[in-house]
Amino acid sequence: MRDLGWWLAQGFLGAFLAVLFLQSGLDKVLDWKGNKAYVTGYLDKTPLRRLGGLLFFLITVLEVLAGVVSGAGVLATVLLRQPELGLLGAFLSAASVVSLFLGQRLAKDYASAAGMVPYFLTTVVALVVLGGRP
Secondary structure, three states: OHHHHHHHHHHHHHHHHHHHHHHHHHHHHHOHHHHHHHHHHHOOOOOOHHHHHHHHHHHHHHHHHHHHHHHHHHHHHHHHOOOHHHHHHHHHHHHHHHHHHHHHHHOOOHHHHHHOHHHHHHHHHHHHHHOOOO
16 A cells, blocks of 8 residues: 555656646747747846847757656556656756746846745655655
């Protein structure tokens, strides 16, 4: 029974990350122009201002990839009891959160950066749970 709880935790953490990053990434894809303008304006007063367009593209790719890999990881975990793909999804998710956090800190948007902490902690928990028990 103990393994069932661990397996369920792996599945739900992966599902959470899949929903979070698929929605965020696809929102950027579906409203590319509006989101790009927001991000480039957001970074306008930071050392990253000249890279705003490139960074927007990269974070979009990273978020969509994190969501797709996390979703595939849920299927692999639930159907095959193999959490390795979910672990990769959690890694990509953590990289996304840290990237967004960096941009918010550089933009001195401390309230939004603080709002990222629960997402970061969730990705760390996912890394531990999907990585197996110590």
